[in-house]
Amino acid sequence: MEDLFKERKEKLNVLKSLLPKKEPAKPPQANVPEGLYTKCPGCQGDILTQQLKSNWYVCPECGHHLRMTAWDRIQILVDPDSFREIRPKLRTKNALGFPGYTQKIYHLEKATGLNDAILTGIARVDGHRVVLGVMDCRFMMGSMGSVVGEKITRAVEYATRKGLPVIMFCTSGGARMQEGIISLMQMAKTSSAIARHSAAGLLYISYFTDPTTGGVTASFASLGDIVLAEPKALIGFAGPRVIEQTIRQKLPEGFQQAEFQQDHGFVDQVVERKDMRSTIALLLKLHTKEVR
Amino acid sequence: MTLQEAEAKVRELDDELGKLTQLTGHDLDTETIRMELEKAKERVLNMAYANLTSYDRVYLARKPTRPNVREYIENIFDHFFEQRGDRLYRNDEAIIGGIAAFNGTPVTVIGNLKGRNLEENIKCNFGMANPEGYRKALRLMKQAEKFKRPIITFIDTSGAYPGLEAEEHGQGDAIARNLMEMSTLTVPVIAIVVGEGGSGGALALSVANRVWMLENAVYSILSPEGFATILWKDASRAKEASELMKLTAGDLLDLGVIDLIIQEPVGNLRENAEMVYSQIRINLANELAALGKMSERALLEQRYKKFRSIGDCSGL
Numbered sequence: 001m002e003d004l005f006k007e008r009k010e011k012l013n014v015l016k017s018l019l020p021k022k023e024p025a026k027p028p029q030a031n032v033p034e035g036l037y038t039k040c041p042g043c044q045g046d047i048l049t050q051q052l053k054s055n056w057y058v059c060p061e062c063g064h065h066l067r068m069t070a071w072d073r074i075q076i077l078v079d080p081d082s083f084r085e086i087r088p089k090l091r092t093k094n095a096l097g098f099p100g101y102t103q104k105i106y107h108l109e110k111a112t113g114l115n116d117a118i119l120t121g122i123a124r125v126d127g128h129r130v131v132l133g134v135m136d137c138r139f140m141m142g143s144m145g146s147v148v149g150e151k152i153t154r155a156v157e158y159a160t161r162k163g164l165p166v167i168m169f170c171t172s173g174g175a176r177m178q179e180g181i182i183s184l185m186q187m188a189k190t191s192s193a194i195a196r197h198s199a200a201g202l203l204y205i206s207y208f209t210d211p212t213t214g215g216v217t218a219s220f221a222s223l224g225d226i227v228l229a230e231p232k233a234l235i236g237f238a239g240p241r242v243i244e245q246t247i248r249q250k251l252p253e254g255f256q257q258a259e260f261q262q263d264h265g266f267v268d269q270v271v272e273r274k275d276m277r278s279t280i281a282l283l284l285k286l287h288t289k290e291v292r
Numbered sequence: 293m294t295l296q297e298a299e300a301k302v303r304e305l306d307d308e309l310g311k312l313t314q315l316t317g318h319d320l321d322t323e324t325i326r327m328e329l330e331k332a333k334e335r336v337l338n339m340a341y342a343n344l345t346s347y348d349r350v351y352l353a354r355k356p357t358r359p360n361v362r363e364y365i366e367n368i369f370d371h372f373f374e375q376r377g378d379r380l381y382r383n384d385e386a387i388i389g390g391i392a393a394f395n396g397t398p399v400t401v402i403g404n405l406k407g408r409n410l411e412e413n414i415k416c417n418f419g420m421a422n423p424e425g426y427r428k429a430l431r432l433m434k435q436a437e438k439f440k441r442p443i444i445t446f447i448d449t450s451g452a453y454p455g456l457e458a459e460e461h462g463q464g465d466a467i468a469r470n471l472m473e474m475s476t477l478t479v480p481v482i483a484i485v486v487g488e489g490g491s492g493g494a495l496a497l498s499v500a501n502r503v504w505m506l507e508n509a510v511y512s513i514l515s516p517e518g519f520a521t522i523l524w525k526d527a528s529r530a531k532e533a534s535e536l537m538k539l540t541a542g543d544l545l546d547l548g549v550i551d552l553i554i555q556e557p558v559g560n561l562r563e564n565a566e567m568v569y570s571q572i573r574i575n576l577a578n579e580l581a582a583l584g585k586m587s588e589r590a591l592l593e594q595r596y597k598k599f600r601s602i603g604d605c606s607g608l
Contacts, residue, residue: 088606090605092605093605095603096536096537096538097536098536146605147605149603150603150605175492175513177514177522177523178523180513180538180539181512181513181537181538181539181544181547181549182547182549182603183603184513185495185549185599185602185603186602186603187471188471188475188495188498188599189599189600189602191468191471191472191475191499192471192472192595192596192600193600194472195475196596198472199476214492215492215513217464217468218464218467218468218471219467219468219492221468222464222465223468235464236459236464237452237459237463237464237467237492238452238454238455238459243454243455243459246453246455247455247456255456255459256459264460264461264462265462266462
C-alpha cells in the first residue's frame, strides 16, 4: 500500500515537472559584455553594444553573426510572453566522480541562471505552438551530459505526446567529457526520442548555430526533417584541429562552415538571423493542414 | 611487475622452453625443468592478470594480436556471405557485414574490421570507418529487418575516422542516422564490444537490446589520449585519464551500460580464443531464443528504455 502511494507521488512529481511553469519568461541575462562597445569577432571593429542588440547580434559592419545566449534567442524568436520553460529538477550524478565537476556546474548555474547547457520549453511562434530547445555555449561549451540529454529527451517526448513540432537550436562542443560514457549514451537516447517523434508524423526543425560539433552533430542535431544553419557557423563531427592533425595538411578556407555543409547536402538552407523568425514561421505554416 | 614486464618475462620463459625442446629427447631432468618453467610462466601471467589496471585493459584491447572481427564471425557463424557497399558511393572496408547462419538460423552480422598486418590495415583504415561504412551497416540492418533476421554486431574501433572526406560525406549525419534507425529496428539486436569501443563510431553499431563486452575490452566516449588532451591539454596523461573514465567492462556493468561480461583467458587471447567464442555461442543461443519470443513492440520498448534510463539525473 505504501508503495502504491509512493508510486503515485512519483508519477505526480513527473507530471508536475512536465507542467509549464507559471512565471513569465525571464528577461535576457547580461549577454553582451557590460560596456558601451563590443568587439566584433568577424571584422574586429568596435560596435556600439546597443546597436548590436537591436540588430539581432549581427555585426552591422561585416554581417558576422555573434553567438547568442539562449534567453536572447528566445526573446527574438517567440511571440511576446509566450515562452514557458520546462524546468525539471535535474542535476548530474557525476558518475565518473570527476574532480570539481559538481562545483563547476553549481557555479555555472548561478552565473548563467540556466539548468545546464540547454533551455527547453513550450512557446508560440507566429501563433503556432512549438516545443523549443535552445542550447547555450556559455555552459561548458554547450556540451551534452546527462542533464542536457535528459532535458532534450523529456522535451521531445512531451512534444510527441502533445502532437507538437520540435525546434532545436544547437550549439555544442559535443558530448561532455566529464561524464564519460554516460554522455556518449545521451546520443542514443536523444536520437531514439527523435525517432518516436518522427514516427508520430511530427515536424522537427534542427537549427545549427556556431559552433556545433562532435556528439551533438552526430545525434539529434543532424536528424531534423528540416535542417537550417546560421551563416558561417562551424558544423562538423570531428573538430578542425583533430582533422588537421590526422591528415597532416591545412584545411581549405570555409571547411565545415554552414555554407560548406549546405553545398555538401547536409543543410537545407543557410538562413540569416534577421530571417530566422519568418523562416520558422513559414515552415510551421507549411506543416499545417491548410496553408493560408 | 607491470603487465608489459610480465609479458617480457613470459617471452623469456618461452624462449627457454623453446631451447629445451631443441636440446634433447626425453630425460627426466629436462622434463622437470620444463615443468618448472611452465609453472613459472603460469605464475607470472596469473599475477599480472589478477591486478590489471584500466590502462592495462586499454593496452590489451588494442593489442594487434587479438582476433579481429572477421575471425569472430568465421568462428561463431556458418556460411558467412559478405555484403559490400552502401549503394550510394562505395564500399568501406572498415566495416564488415553480411548474412550468416547461427545454429541453423539466418542472422545478419556486422562489425568494425581492423587489419592483422599493415597491408590489411591500410585497406580497412585501421578499423576507422567513413560515413560509407555506417551507411553500409544501416543498409544491412534494414535488410535484416525486412527478412526478419536478428542482428549481431561486433565492435572494435578506436572511433569514426576524423578525415576531410569523412566530413564532406557527412560523418555526423551517418552516425546520427544509425542511432535513430537502430532504435526503430523490429528485430532483436545484440552488440558485442570485442576490442576497442571508441566514441560515436562504436555507438553507431551499438543501439541494441543487449550489449556485451569482453573482459579486457574497453568502451568509452573518446580514447584516453583524446580525453586527456581535451581536459588537461596533455595526451601523456592517458593513463590517469583511463583510470578516471570508467571504461572497463566491470565499470560499465556497474553503470548499467552493458549487460554481460564475456570472460577472457589469462595471457594471449589468440592462443585460447575458443574459450571466448564458445561463451559467445552459448550466450547468443540463449539470448536469441529469449529475444525471439518477444513481440516487435516489446523489443522496441525494451531497447528504448534501456538507453532512456542511462544518465539518471533526477532530484536537484
